[in-house]
Amino acid sequence: MRARVARHALGVVLCACAGPAAAHSPLPGIEGFYAGLLHPFTTPDQALALLASGLLLGGFDMQRLGVAFGAATIGLAAGLALGTPTGDPAPWLFGLAALAATFAALAPGRALPLVVFLSLVAGALLGWASLPDAGPPRDRAFTVAGSVTGAALGLLYIAGGIDLLRDRIRAQVFCIALRVLAAWIAAIALLMLALGLGESLA
């Protein structure tokens, strides 16, 4: 009984300590890295593009996706090198998300060359969107490193997670659910694209 109380007390203390411990940055610049890491998931355009591209890649077995991941990595580097901080990649990202998700909904696991091309484009746009605002070069480097890592890991985990779940869940209903999810993402991306265009036309 005493040991159980002690374990509960330790649990409470650990939970209470977690906040203050996390409040300190053990490495200079690591906060920028973490901010960058989360960046692709905190903006609708990038999150939808990542989800749509991940669903598109997830239609294939992971063994066949080496070229697609390579293309996405090259695209990320190209986007970082060629993107302009003043430009707005959001409409392009929404357009890409709509296209990739539509393809994932209607023809999953088909036309690998097209998927490789879309991965390259997705990487380039995500790289462009990862360009940080003006600031000290060291902070910008940390933020960019975080953003690129977040985007690459996000793509890898979404596609890998789908592949893993497909292996575990053999039921056909899982593939149907993925198609429906892709259609929803395409619909949302298209709406956001239209809204952006509507605002620019008005």
Added chain:
Amino acid sequence: MTTRTILPDAAPTWFALAAAAAHVDHGGAGGFVSGFTHPILGWDHVAAMVAVGLWGAFLGRPAIWLLPVVFPLVMAFAAAAGVIGVPLPFVEAGIAASAIVLGLLIAFAVRPPLWVAAVVVGAFAVFHGHAHGTELPQAVNPFAYAVGFVLSTGLLHAAGIALGLLVARPLGVLAIRGGGAVISLAGTGFLFGVL
């Protein structure tokens, strides 16, 4: 230290954090709720969405996934047109007609070729999408609104599919066809303003 030990201890902390986060973004939450409830609170939308899922399940594979995929895609295109300001006449009549026609197709157990079913569903999705799209620019948070209404539309399809799975049970076909007749009658009521 096991998960069973840690979870009860951590729960109060998490609830406290959740309560704090609940006051951060009313725009996003409001937009989501507004979008989510928009298709659900309109009975004409509900009837048509459920009918799409019901008909898809009744037709079997691949219609069971194709119709709920085609509908949101076409709906989004129409909503985009609504957002940009492209006019579409007879939107409300088209929405009511979707319930009537889809209900009749189910009631009479019509099994057209897959592409015809997709075209029929896609055509009606135009009216539903346009109605949603014209409301989108006024939403507090358009992204949350879009997520909410696409999600609730999909869930209504899923409800129809779940009902449609009764087709495998004794008397299931009769129940589904009866459901189609009820949807069609409801659509007639919407069209003439009775409901």
